[in-house]
Amino acid sequence: MVLRLSTLFLRTLRDDPADAEVASHRLLVRAGYIRRAAPGIYSWLPLGLKVLAKVEAVIREEMEEIGAQEVHFPALLPKEPYEATNRWTEYGDGIFRLQDRKGADYLLAPTHEEMFTLLVKDLYTSYKDLPVRLFQIQTKYRDEARPRAGLLRGREFIMKDSYSFDIDDEALEESYQLHRAAYVRIFERLGLEIIPVTATAGAMGGSKSEEFLHPTPIGEDTFVRSAGGYTANVEAVSTVVPAALDFTTAPAAEVHDTPDTPTISTLVDHANAAAPRDDRAWTAADTLKNVVLAARLPTGEREILVVGVPGDRAVDLKRIEATIAGHLGSGGEVAVETATEEDLAKHPGLVKGYIGPGLSLEDPVLGADATTGLRYLVDPRVVSGTAWITGANQPGRHVFGLIAGRDFGWDGTIEAVEVREGDEAPDGSGPLIAARGIEMGHIFQLGRKYAEALGLKVLDRNGKLTTVTMGSYGVGVTRAIAALAESNHDDRGIIWPRNVAPADVHLVATGKGTEVYEAAEKLAAELESDGLTVLYDDRPKVSPGVKFGDAELIGVPTIVVVGRGLAEGVIEVRDRRTGEAQNVAVDETAAFLRRLTAH
Amino acid sequence: MVLRLSTLFLRTLRDDPADAEVASHRLLVRAGYIRRAAPGIYSWLPLGLKVLAKVEAVIREEMEEIGAQEVHFPALLPKEPYEATNRWTEYGDGIFRLQDRKGADYLLAPTHEEMFTLLVKDLYTSYKDLPVRLFQIQTKYRDEARPRAGLLRGREFIMKDSYSFDIDDEALEESYQLHRAAYVRIFERLGLEIIPVTATAGAMGGSKSEEFLHPTPIGEDTFVRSAGGYTANVEAVSTVVPAALDFTTAPAAEVHDTPDTPTISTLVDHANAAAPRDDRAWTAADTLKNVVLAARLPTGEREILVVGVPGDRAVDLKRIEATIAGHLGSGGEVAVETATEEDLAKHPGLVKGYIGPGLSLEDPVLGADATTGLRYLVDPRVVSGTAWITGANQPGRHVFGLIAGRDFGWDGTIEAVEVREGDEAPDGSGPLIAARGIEMGHIFQLGRKYAEALGLKVLDRNGKLTTVTMGSYGVGVTRAIAALAESNHDDRGIIWPRNVAPADVHLVATGKGTEVYEAAEKLAAELESDGLTVLYDDRPKVSPGVKFGDAELIGVPTIVVVGRGLAEGVIEVRDRRTGEAQNVAVDETAAFLRRLTAH
Incomplete structure (x- = not known):
C-alpha cells in the first residue's frame, strides 16, 4: 500500500525536542518516527513501526537460520523464579517491581533466563531433546537511573533475547559460536558497523562473554583495540603482569x-x-x-x-x-x-x-x-x-x-586502575588504542548457574541426571534503530541504510498542474506492483521546499521527484546520501528504481 | 520452513492441567500452544505464536482496509494522563500500579484512550487533518480479581485497540460504522461466530456502544435476542414502559x-x-x-x-x-x-x-x-x-x-431487575430469549469525554477551535484464539479453522522403512515450495498411535498420512473435523492439497 503523506499520521518538526542530547534522538522525533511518552519510554508512529518491522524481520530470519525457535514470554512475571536465582535481590533498584491486588510480588522482566530455564525444564527430560535454542522479540523493562539519548537507553525497549540449552560445554560452545556468527550477519545486514569485544559477564554470571559494540563517539562504553586485532571492553582488559622479582638482596624498607x-x-x-x-x-x-x-x-x-x-x-x-x-x-x-x-x-x-x-x-x-x-x-x-x-x-x-x-x-x-592508550594488549598484539561504543548485542556462556538454581537436569547418554549448560544472547532491537540513525545522518536528517528504510522510494510530486500528480500516481502504482514500497508526498498545497525538507529529514535513501522535468519527459532520481541527482526517462523510471533498490 | 516434530519445541500432554476449567484452556496447554507463567499470565510456544501471527494478520489487514494506521504505544505509562480523565481513580483495584525508583506513579495500561488523544493533540491542529483512525496490536494489563479459563480472562493479554478522531458526530458515526463492518469481516475470516449486541458504555463513558459476543455456554456475558432480530447485552435491555394511568378515580390507599x-x-x-x-x-x-x-x-x-x-x-x-x-x-x-x-x-x-x-x-x-x-x-x-x-x-x-x-x-x-426470557424486546420484535457469550470485541462512540479532559481541539472550517469527537474499538486477540479453540474442538483435540491453523497440513510418516520418510520429505518439500506450511511428524521412534493422537490434539485441519498405502502408490488425506479419509495417488497429492487448502 502506497503511504501517502496527505493522510499519513505524521508531522515533522522544525525544532529539536528540548530533551534530546544526541542526533538520533533529535532526528527520530523530528522526522516523526517516535514520540516520548515518559522518561525513557516511547511511542512508535507509523513510519517508526515500518523500520522496526524491517529490523525484526532480519533478526528473525537469522535466528531461524541457526535453528532457533521463536516463543514469547510475558513481561509481567512473578517474583519466585527470580528469587531462586537471587536476581530479585541482585537487581536492586534496576527493575520495576509491583504487587497485584492480592499483594503478590511481580516484576517487569529485564531479561528472561529464569523463565526459559523453567520452560525447558517443563518440556524436556533427555539429552536427546538437546540442543534447543529459543528466542523471542519482546518488550523489556529496566528502571534506569538515567534514561537518556532517546531509544539508546530506555526504560521500556524491545530486545531479541535467545537462550541455548546444551548437554555439555562443547555443545554450548557450538551454540555460542552459531549465535556469534548470526550476530555478525544481523549487523552486517542492518548496515551497522560492529566490533565484537571480550567482555565481563557482570550480573549475568557465567564464564565467556562478548559484547557487540557499535563504535560511536556518543557511546557509553569504552573499549580498546590493538593493531594486532585485540579488542575488549575496558572492564575486560587484563593487565600484562610483570614477572616476580627476587628480593633476597633488597635493602630494608x-x-x-x-x-x-x-x-x-x-x-x-x-x-x-x-x-x-x-x-x-x-x-x-x-x-x-x-x-x-x-x-x-x-x-x-x-x-x-x-x-x-x-x-x-x-x-x-x-x-x-x-x-x-x-x-x-x-x-x-x-x-x-x-x-x-x-x-x-x-x-x-x-x-x-x-x-x-x-x-x-x-x-x-x-x-x-x-x-x-x-x-x-x-x-x-x-x-x-x-x-x-x-x-x-x-x-x-x-x-x-x-x-x-x-x-x-x-x-x-584485582583490575583496579584505568586502561590507558599505549598499554600493551594482553595477547601481545601491540599497544592499545581506546574508542567509544554502544552495546548492540551481548552473548554469554552462562554455564550451569541458572540450570542449577532452578533444577534443570536431563538424563544423559548413560541414564544419569545431568545439569544442562546454557547460553544467553541479546540484541537491542529498538537501540539498533537509534544507532542506525546516529551513524547515518547529516545536518538535514536521517539517511537510512536501504535494508531498514521505512520505504524503498520517497516519491515527491511538485508543481501546480495536475500532470505531475497524475504521473506520480502512475509511477507509484507501477512501483508498488513491482513490490517496492513507496512513500508518496501527494500533498497538493505544500511547497517544494517543504516537501524536499521533509524527504531529507525522513531519510528514505532514494528520493524521486516528479516535477519540472516532466515537460521534457524525465523524472529526477536523487541519492539522499550523496545528493547526486540524475534524470531518467519517464518510461524507464520504474525499471531503473527496481534495479537501484534491489536488495 | 517445514516444522519438524523431531526438533519442534513441543511436548504434548496426556493429562489436563489441574487449573483448567474449560476445554480451550485444557487443549491449548495440552497441545503445546501456551504454558501458564502466573495466574492469568501465559507464555506462547512456537505453535501458539503461529496461530497468533495469523490472527493478527487478519486483523491488521482489515484495519488497514478502513484506512486505520498502525502505531504502537508503551504498556508502562505515567499516571498523569489517566488522572486528567479520572480513570486513575476510577479503575480502582482493576489495574496494575507501580512506582519507579524516583517514586513517580505509573500504571500498566489496560487501554489507551488517553495516550492516543494526547498523540493526536501533539500532531494535529486542523479539521483538515481529520478523520484519523489509529490502531495498535499491543499487550494490555488488567489486575482481574478472578483470572480464569486460560486466555479467556487473563491479566496480560493482547488486544487490537483502535481510536477514531472526527470533527463532528456525523463523521464519528461513519468511523464507527467502518469499524463495525471491519469487525464483522474480521470474525468471519477468523471463523468465529459473532453476534453484535447493543451494550452499555460502562467505565468508558460515551453514548453508543456495541459488543461483539461469541455465543458459547461458558461465556460470562448473558445476552438476549428476539426472533425479530433484536440483540442486546442484558445490561443494555430497556424495559418496555407501560403507559401512564389516569388516577383521578382511584380509591385512596x-x-x-x-x-x-x-x-x-x-x-x-x-x-x-x-x-x-x-x-x-x-x-x-x-x-x-x-x-x-x-x-x-x-x-x-x-x-x-x-x-x-x-x-x-x-x-x-x-x-x-x-x-x-x-x-x-x-x-x-x-x-x-x-x-x-x-x-x-x-x-x-x-x-x-x-x-x-x-x-x-x-x-x-x-x-x-x-x-x-x-x-x-x-x-x-x-x-x-x-x-x-x-x-x-x-x-x-x-x-x-x-x-x-x-x-x-x-x-x-433505573433498569434494576432481571431480564427474563419471554419479556418483550424493546423494539417490538417479539419475546426475548437468553444466551451466553464471550465479549470478543467492543466498539464505543466515546464522544468528547476524553478530548475535553485532555484538551484535544482543532480549528474547524470557520477557524474556530472545536473539540474533537472520538470512538474507541477493541478486539481481544489472545481471547479470540481461546474462543476459536473453545468452539472448534472434540474430545480428541482442537480443530482449527483453516485461516488460523498453525500449518496448512499436518504430515505424518508412519512405518519402519526409510521409504515412507523419503516420500514424506519429498512431499513436504513440494508443498513448501507451493507456499503451503507443513507440520511434519518425522519422529522415527514414535508409534503411529502417538503420532495420530498428537495430530488430532494439535488440530491442523488436514492430516496427511504417508504410511502403509505407499506400497500401493497412495497417500491418505484425512479431514480432522469429519474424520473422513481418502487415498490420493502419490504424484497427485501435492496438487490435491494445494486445492484443498486454497484460502
Whole structure:
C-alpha cells in the first residue's frame, strides 16, 4: 500500500525536542518516527513501526537460520523464579517491581533466563531433546537511573533475547559460536558497523562473554583495540603482569618523615633525595596508593575495603565493579564508591594521606600480618619483590622500599586502575588504542548457574541426571534503530541504510498542474506492483521546499521527484546520501528504481 | 520452513492441567500452544505464536482496509494522563500500579484512550487533518480479581485497540460504522461466530456502544435476542414502559395490619381478602419491593439508596451498576451491593420488612415529600397511576393501593431487575430469549469525554477551535484464539479453522522403512515450495498411535498420512473435523492439497 503523506499520521518538526542530547534522538522525533511518552519510554508512529518491522524481520530470519525457535514470554512475571536465582535481590533498584491486588510480588522482566530455564525444564527430560535454542522479540523493562539519548537507553525497549540449552560445554560452545556468527550477519545486514569485544559477564554470571559494540563517539562504553586485532571492553582488559622479582638482596624498607610532600611528584622527589636507589630513580609508578572504597552488596550490606594501586594510575571504579563480586563472595552486581568521611571515621587505624598496606601498624614493615581486618586487594602490577613508596600509617610519614611479598601481603589481586592508550594488549598484539561504543548485542556462556538454581537436569547418554549448560544472547532491537540513525545522518536528517528504510522510494510530486500528480500516481502504482514500497508526498498545497525538507529529514535513501522535468519527459532520481541527482526517462523510471533498490 | 516434530519445541500432554476449567484452556496447554507463567499470565510456544501471527494478520489487514494506521504505544505509562480523565481513580483495584525508583506513579495500561488523544493533540491542529483512525496490536494489563479459563480472562493479554478522531458526530458515526463492518469481516475470516449486541458504555463513558459476543455456554456475558432480530447485552435491555394511568378515580390507599405475611404470595392473598380490587385481583407484580442498596463510588464514598421494583422480579445488581453512575453524578464504575445490617442501623427510619417509598413517614400516602433523605429510584414499570402493595414504614403494616405519582414520587428511573426470557424486546420484535457469550470485541462512540479532559481541539472550517469527537474499538486477540479453540474442538483435540491453523497440513510418516520418510520429505518439500506450511511428524521412534493422537490434539485441519498405502502408490488425506479419509495417488497429492487448502 502506497503511504501517502496527505493522510499519513505524521508531522515533522522544525525544532529539536528540548530533551534530546544526541542526533538520533533529535532526528527520530523530528522526522516523526517516535514520540516520548515518559522518561525513557516511547511511542512508535507509523513510519517508526515500518523500520522496526524491517529490523525484526532480519533478526528473525537469522535466528531461524541457526535453528532457533521463536516463543514469547510475558513481561509481567512473578517474583519466585527470580528469587531462586537471587536476581530479585541482585537487581536492586534496576527493575520495576509491583504487587497485584492480592499483594503478590511481580516484576517487569529485564531479561528472561529464569523463565526459559523453567520452560525447558517443563518440556524436556533427555539429552536427546538437546540442543534447543529459543528466542523471542519482546518488550523489556529496566528502571534506569538515567534514561537518556532517546531509544539508546530506555526504560521500556524491545530486545531479541535467545537462550541455548546444551548437554555439555562443547555443545554450548557450538551454540555460542552459531549465535556469534548470526550476530555478525544481523549487523552486517542492518548496515551497522560492529566490533565484537571480550567482555565481563557482570550480573549475568557465567564464564565467556562478548559484547557487540557499535563504535560511536556518543557511546557509553569504552573499549580498546590493538593493531594486532585485540579488542575488549575496558572492564575486560587484563593487565600484562610483570614477572616476580627476587628480593633476597633488597635493602630494608625505611620509614621517613615526609613533610611538604602534598603530591606524588613531591613525594617521589623526596624519596630520590632521602633514600635514592642504586639501579634507577623512584618514579610515580613506584608509589603505592592505598584507596579506601565502600562496596554496596545487593543484600544492602556495605563493606569497607582497601585497594593498593600504582600511584601513576587512576582508580577505575567500573573495572573494579566488573570483578569485585567474586572477591566478596557475592552474587550479582556490587556497586563501588570511594569511602566517605563517615566510613573512615569508623576505622581510626586508617591515617588519612598516609595509609599503608599494613593498615594499623606502628611498624609497616610487618606488613599484612596485623591489619585492621579490612580486606586488602592490589593491582596486578603489585607482584612479589616489587619495591614501593607508600604511606607509613603514621601522620606525616612514608615508607620507602617496602617490598611486596616480603614486607606486606594482600587478600587478592584485582583490575583496579584505568586502561590507558599505549598499554600493551594482553595477547601481545601491540599497544592499545581506546574508542567509544554502544552495546548492540551481548552473548554469554552462562554455564550451569541458572540450570542449577532452578533444577534443570536431563538424563544423559548413560541414564544419569545431568545439569544442562546454557547460553544467553541479546540484541537491542529498538537501540539498533537509534544507532542506525546516529551513524547515518547529516545536518538535514536521517539517511537510512536501504535494508531498514521505512520505504524503498520517497516519491515527491511538485508543481501546480495536475500532470505531475497524475504521473506520480502512475509511477507509484507501477512501483508498488513491482513490490517496492513507496512513500508518496501527494500533498497538493505544500511547497517544494517543504516537501524536499521533509524527504531529507525522513531519510528514505532514494528520493524521486516528479516535477519540472516532466515537460521534457524525465523524472529526477536523487541519492539522499550523496545528493547526486540524475534524470531518467519517464518510461524507464520504474525499471531503473527496481534495479537501484534491489536488495 | 517445514516444522519438524523431531526438533519442534513441543511436548504434548496426556493429562489436563489441574487449573483448567474449560476445554480451550485444557487443549491449548495440552497441545503445546501456551504454558501458564502466573495466574492469568501465559507464555506462547512456537505453535501458539503461529496461530497468533495469523490472527493478527487478519486483523491488521482489515484495519488497514478502513484506512486505520498502525502505531504502537508503551504498556508502562505515567499516571498523569489517566488522572486528567479520572480513570486513575476510577479503575480502582482493576489495574496494575507501580512506582519507579524516583517514586513517580505509573500504571500498566489496560487501554489507551488517553495516550492516543494526547498523540493526536501533539500532531494535529486542523479539521483538515481529520478523520484519523489509529490502531495498535499491543499487550494490555488488567489486575482481574478472578483470572480464569486460560486466555479467556487473563491479566496480560493482547488486544487490537483502535481510536477514531472526527470533527463532528456525523463523521464519528461513519468511523464507527467502518469499524463495525471491519469487525464483522474480521470474525468471519477468523471463523468465529459473532453476534453484535447493543451494550452499555460502562467505565468508558460515551453514548453508543456495541459488543461483539461469541455465543458459547461458558461465556460470562448473558445476552438476549428476539426472533425479530433484536440483540442486546442484558445490561443494555430497556424495559418496555407501560403507559401512564389516569388516577383521578382511584380509591385512596389503605394501611392494614398484615400479620402472618412472611412471603409476597401470603401478602398478595391478604390484600385480595382485606382490600380487593374491582377490576382484577392483586398479583405479585402489583407489590412494590423497596430494596436498600449501598453504592461504592470510585472515590471510596459509600452512598445508601433505595430502589423500588415489582415484587415478582429479582433485583439485578449488574444492570443497576451499568447505569447507576449517571444517577449519582459519578464518573467511572460504581459497585453496588445489598446494604449491610450496619448500613441499615444508620437509618432508623427504614423499618426492615416494611419499607415503603415514603421512607420515614407515619402516613405513607404523603409520599416522597418527607423521605429520610435517601435517594429513591424505581424500576421503569413504576409509572404514574400504577397502584401498589408496599410497606407502610411501620412494623407489621403494609399499604394497599398506593398510587405512583399521587401518593409517592421518586428521584429517577433505573433498569434494576432481571431480564427474563419471554419479556418483550424493546423494539417490538417479539419475546426475548437468553444466551451466553464471550465479549470478543467492543466498539464505543466515546464522544468528547476524553478530548475535553485532555484538551484535544482543532480549528474547524470557520477557524474556530472545536473539540474533537472520538470512538474507541477493541478486539481481544489472545481471547479470540481461546474462543476459536473453545468452539472448534472434540474430545480428541482442537480443530482449527483453516485461516488460523498453525500449518496448512499436518504430515505424518508412519512405518519402519526409510521409504515412507523419503516420500514424506519429498512431499513436504513440494508443498513448501507451493507456499503451503507443513507440520511434519518425522519422529522415527514414535508409534503411529502417538503420532495420530498428537495430530488430532494439535488440530491442523488436514492430516496427511504417508504410511502403509505407499506400497500401493497412495497417500491418505484425512479431514480432522469429519474424520473422513481418502487415498490420493502419490504424484497427485501435492496438487490435491494445494486445492484443498486454497484460502
